Amino acid sequence: MTNRDISEVFRAIGSLLQIRGDDAFRARIYDRAADIIEDFPHELAAAPTQPDTLRYDPKALEQLRATPGIGKAIQDKTVEILETGRCKFYNDLAEETGTGILEVLKLRGIGIKTASRFYHEFGVRSLEDFQALLDSGQLRGIKGIGRKTLRMIIESLAFHIEQKKQRPLWSVLPIVQQIVESLAQFVAEGWITREPEVTGDLRRHEETCRSIELIIECKDESVFQFENGTLTPPLQSLLEVLSQTQFGPAYLTTDSPETSENPGASITFKTDFGETRQIQYVYNVDTTTLIEKSQDALTGDGRDALPAIQFYIDQDFPVSIYLSSAATYESTLFLTTATAKHLAALTEAKPSGSETHFNATRNLTETEIYNRFGVPYIPPELRQDETSVAAAKDNALPNLVEFTDLRGDLHAHTDWSDGRHTLQDMVEAAKVEGLEYFAITDHSVSSTVANGLNQTRLLAQVAQVRELDAKTEGITVFAGSEVDIRRHGELDFPDEILAQLDVVVASVHSLFTLTEAEMTKRIICAIENPFVNIIGHPTGRMLGYRPMYALNIEEVIAAAAENNTVLEINASLSRLDLDSQFVRMAKSAGVLLSVNTDAHGIGQLGRRRFGLNVARRGWLTKAEVINTYTLxxxxxxxxIGMRP
Known part of the structure; x- marks a missing residue:
């Protein structure tokens, strides 16, 4: 159970209370608690090394309780969630109102008051109900919903329906952690001989995932090779644990938590690598036995012969746990990381007369497997399609930027605006992270909801940053600002103020529904300002919530190249913006990129690793990421850093 899981519970409570018609002040208590817990610097759940009898960290909980905005009721509910995996208050509320309306609330153009109106006047309880309401034509003519808003809602609904087929990384990682924790006892017992490793979408570091895939290395192959559905004791123990564990925040995914299904398991096994059939068994939870479901011919690409445990989360999100031995570990990793397009390209690239059948990869490392196909090792991030295979054949693969290359962070916030920690705390945490330089870039005045700084406050903060930088050893602190780009491209501060800053990050935080031409012109205008160093989260997307705004990205990239303006890869898991395909376009145009955390608390400084993954998926080298540069x-x- 992560802090983000807990914050989602409280955020849902706040929304459901308002939709039900409760006092707005009461709902805001839960919204505020959600914000605090999501950005809290310490995980509230107990570490695996702590006693099993205590599922929360007492010290962390004490610090949380001392935080303004966290009362005893929030503390008690937090403990309840950590101890039981449930929240009775939420469950009772969800039973009364349902939770499908929360999906409607995610649509752009629908705020809490509108969602409440749909709920009470039209009986909307889910996206399906809302689709039916939309199809009926009843929304036309409703006060407050004009043609532009209606178009926005329709586009957002289409986006969310498409998103149901995949999940953003931020929602997948906690589930992966739960699965890994459920396997820990078998690692300790020794029949799983190394820590489970992610593969598939996760190992390629996709921003959104269509499934969860992991690999475990077993002590020997006898664990998962059997006849007629007779389970080995280790495998039976593993299946029992998986079948009894509820993965994911069940209290947020069903209207009746008590009826949510256990994972169950549809288990695909191949008992002998030399045979030509795939046997699928279904695990019977009640009898703890396997029942044969089907037998299918193998296709020959090697992947369908891999022993695997498979089940679904929330009935529609697949999980596969591949079972390997030491001899088959790397070949399994190879086969499950690459997409079908990548594997097909390798087959076409193989040297004439060479033996490169996928099943003939036993006891080989991934490097040796690629060498058999006549190409050098290809990093996991580049195994999306055939492009990297072609580059490998031409010896044109890039030397991708590494995490250890990163020297600094050029976009972070403090409690001067909407951050959770002081200037001093953020700088000290950046030192602990090993950064050589760190930019303070709090919001500007137009971001009123983020307590944006006006000119007077900004200059006062600059003075404090200069003073802190002078007396802090081991790190250089830049005075900067994340300046709002207004409707027509003008910035929140005049040039004479911007000239006093070490770094200026210009970002869009409002008016997301401008036309493509208007939004493109708006951002290019900011790019052309000589004091703007970086364009922050350039496309404005929020993974799982809203798509990028209408934007001619080719024109934006061309303008950035012409004006020597850096584009940001925002490492927030909610953004990961730029998308990796646009990163590669920027690279081709000669535009430099900056990997920044956009941290609003000290616990978020480590997420630059996620931004680095996007950079690697975009084929970036060290020289193309400015965070690797010296001062x-x-x-x-x-x-950057030139101003007095």
């Missing part, structure tokens, strides 16, 4: 290089190449 002198930043000044010379990017004009």
């Amino acid at each position: 002198a290089e930043l000044r010379e190449v990017c004009n």
Whole structure:
């Protein structure tokens, strides 16, 4: 159970209370608690090394309780969630109102008051209900919903329906952690001989995932090779644990938590690598036995012969746990990381007369497997399609940027705006992270909801940053600002103020529904300002919530190249913006990129790793990511840190 899981519970409570018609002040208590817990610097759940009898960290909980905005009721519910995996208050509320209306609330153009109106006046309880309401034509003519808003809602609904087929990384990672924790006892017992490793979408570091795939290495192959559905004791123990564990925040996914299904398990096994059939068994939870479901011919690509445990989360999100031995571990990793397009391209690339059948990869490392196909090792992030295979054949693979190359973070917030920690706390945490430089870029005045700084407050903060930088050893602190780009491209601060900053990140935080031409012109205008160093989260997407705004990305990239303006890869798991395909377009145009955390608390500084993954998926090298630059290089190449 992560802090984000807990925050989602409280956020849902706040929304459901308002939809039900409760006092708005009461709902805001839960909204505020959700914000605090999501950004809390310490995980509230007990570490695996702590006693099993205590599922929360007492010290962390004590610190949380001391935080303004966290009362005893919130504390008690937090403990309840950590101890039981449930929240009775939420469950009772969900039973009364249902939770499908929360999906409607995610649609752009629908706020809490509108959702409440749909709920009470039209009986909307789910996206399906809302689709029916939309199809009926009853929304036309309703006060407050004009043609532009209606178009926005329709587009957002289509986006959310498409998103149901995949899940953003931020929602998948906690489930992966739960699965790994459920396997820990078998690692300790020794029949799983190494820590489980992600593969598939997760190992390629996709921003959104269509499934969860992991690999476990078993002590020997006898664990998962059997006849006629007779389970080995280790495998039976594993299946019992999986069948009895509820993965994911069940209290947020069903209207009746008590009726949510256990994973169950449809288990695909191949008992002998030399045979030509795939046997699928279904695990019977009641009898703890396997029942044969089907037998199918193998297709020959090697992947369908891999022993695997498969089940679904929330009935529609697949999980596969591949079972391997030491001899088959890397070949399994190879086969499950690459997409079908990538594997097909490798087959076409194989040297004439060579033996490169996928089943003939036993005891080989991934590097050796690629070498058999006549190409060098291809990093997991580049195994999406055939492009990297073609580059490998031409010896044109890039030397991808590494995490250890990153020297600094150029976009972070403090409690001067909407951050959770002080300037001093953020700088000290950046030092602990090993950063050589760190930029304070709090919001500007137009971001009123984020307590944005006006000119007077900004200059006062700049003075404090200069003072802190002078007395802090081991790190350089930049005075900057995340400046709002207004409707027509003008910035929140005049040039004479911007000239006093070390770094300026210009970002869009409002008016997301402008036309493509208007939004493109707006951002290019900011790019052309000589004091703007970086365009923050350039496309405005929020993974799982809203798509990028209408934007001619080709024109934006061309303008950035012409004006030597850096584009950001925002490492927030909610954003991961730019998308990796646009990163590669920027690379081709000669545009430099910056991997920044956009941290609003010290616990978020480590997420630059997720931004780095996007950079690698975009084929970036060290020289193309400015966070790898020295201070002198930043000044010379990017004009960052040059101002008095």
